[in-house]
Amino acid sequence: MKNLKIWMGGVLLVAILVCSLILFGKWAAEVALQKKIQAARNLVEEGWQLEQQGKLEEALAHYDQALTLDPGCAVAYKHRGTTFSRRGEFEKALAEFNKAIQLDPTHASSYYNRGILYMDHKDYDRAITDYSKAIEWVPTYTNAILNRAVVYCYEGKNKEALADYDRYLKMVPSLDKPEPKQARSR
Numbered sequence: 001m002k003n004l005k006i007w008m009g010g011v012l013l014v015a016i017l018v019c020s021l022i023l024f025g026k027w028a029a030e031v032a033l034q035k036k037i038q039a040a041r042n043l044v045e046e047g048w049q050l051e052q053q054g055k056l057e058e059a060l061a062h063y064d065q066a067l068t069l070d071p072g073c074a075v076a077y078k079h080r081g082t083t084f085s086r087r088g089e090f091e092k093a094l095a096e097f098n099k100a101i102q103l104d105p106t107h108a109s110s111y112y113n114r115g116i117l118y119m120d121h122k123d124y125d126r127a128i129t130d131y132s133k134a135i136e137w138v139p140t141y142t143n144a145i146l147n148r149a150v151v152y153c154y155e156g157k158n159k160e161a162l163a164d165y166d167r168y169l170k171m172v173p174s175l176d177k178p179e180p181k182q183a184r185s186r
Contacts, residue, residue: 040070048079056083074104082113093117108137112144119151127151142171 047062060083066076081096097114100107115130131148134141149164 036069037073040066040073040076043069044073044076044079047076051079051083051086056087059083072103074100074107074110077103078107078110078113081110081117085113085117090117090121106137108134108141108144111137112141112147115144115147119147124151124155128155140171142168145171 043062043066047059047066050056050062051059060080063076063080063083066073070076077096077100081093081100084090084093084096094114094117097110097117100110101114104110111130111134115127115134118124118127118130128148128151131144131151134144135148138144145164145168149161149168152158152161152164
């Protein structure tokens with residue numbers, strides 16, 4: 001009986017050890033995944049800085065590296081789309097925006113940027129749809145509201161355009177208002 005208790009205690013100890021190793025392995029894998037995701041975000045940010053400087057090839061390389069680390073990074077696809085759009089590559093840009101939206105259907109900026117692409121190609125119905133979707137996800141997305149107003153004007157939908165312009169002006173400080181007076185130092 002004593003040997004049976006010792007044996008059962010040993011089995012229990014082994015079971016606890018195995019469970020601990022499994023849990024540690026899952027934790028370590030999660031930590032490694034989070035590090036990869038953060039590294040991908042950093043690469044996207046660096047790529048965006050390069051894109052702003054007009055270094056489009058270098059920016060694309062950063063976005064590609066980010067997608068190697070995190071293939072589900074919708075923001076990287078969105079930025080690839082803006083880069084291809086800047087290069088005048090409509091089909092590639094469209095594919096990237098579509099992939100970003102597929103990965104994250106709530107990513108308002110992807111809808112907004114695809115809307116710009118459609119607007120530039122005079123596909124006004126799709127532009128309105130995308131701007132509306134961006135506004136649905138981020139109701140204060142002033143650029144999307146303003147662009148949708150412009151497209152409504154192009155389409156002759158003056159009532160809708162005026163509503164969006166009015167909404168926009170309520171959200172953005174007016175440029176024609178005088179600046180508040182500053183206190184003078186004596």
